[in-house]
Amino acid sequence: MIWRALLLVLVSWAIGFMWFAVSLPQPLADKTTDAVIVPTGGAGRIAHGLEILEAKQARLMLVTGVDPDVKPAEFAAEFDVSMQQMQCCVVLGYIAEDTRGNAQETADWVATNKIKSLRLVTSDWHMRRAAGELRSKLPTNIAVVEDAVATQPTLFTLFLEYNKLIASWFSR
Template sequence: MIWRLFLLVVVAYALGFMWFAAALPQPRFEGETDAVIVPTGAAGRIDRGLEVLDGGKARMMLVTGVDPEVRPAEFAAEFEVSMERMRCCVSLGFDAVDTRGNAAETADWVAENRIRSLRLVTTDWHMRRASGELRQKLPTNIRIVEDAVASEPSLGILFLEYNKLLATWASRLVPV
């Protein structure tokens, strides 16, 4: 009996991983939101966020999880953003150090700026966990558009992220 249960868990885990790896979230180009939220991390995220902002699909942008050593002028120079654009429309969040922290930092910023809709821009393999954490922190009336940055993740990255996603789901099931 215990072997059957063990086998069932292994099969469910393997099928879940295959779904996770084969059905990664996709980019979303249509629609407008009040803001675009970009957690730091993999390449292409900030560029996509700035593309959304410059395309008029959002009026403000938060980059969450920025290294405290980074200054706005350095960020502006690296991503070719004018200081005028930085002052009006781009906020750098320095408090977050992980995905859960990104969600908390975003929730505070959303409340402070009276945001009603946002576009989450993160890497395809990171979207499910980042979106889930964000939905846990935000009020239910905030609309979230998931705009994944396409990537070619290694099997190792997919495996690690899948296990982090499962751990996140499990942590919600167990009362603290």
């Protein structure tokens, strides 16, 4: 009897993993929101967030999980952002150290800035967990739009992220 239960869990995990790996979230077409939220950690995320800001599809951008050693001027130089745009529209969040921390830092910032809608920009393989953590910290009246940055993750990256996603479901 225990073997059947274990086999059922293993088969369920494998089917879930296949779904996770072949149906990664996709980039979003044009959509306007109050803000764009970009957790650090993946190639193309910040550049895509800045494109959204430049296209006036959001008025503010929070980059959450920035290393405390990164100064605004360094960030501006690295990503070719004017100091005027940094001062008006780009906020660097230094508190978060992980995905759950990104969600809390974002929720605090959203409340302070009276944001009603946001676009979450993160890697396709990271989107489900990041969006889930974020939605668990935000009030239900805040609209969250998912805008995945397309990547080519390794099987190992997908394996780790799928297991982190499952763990996050159980720890909420």
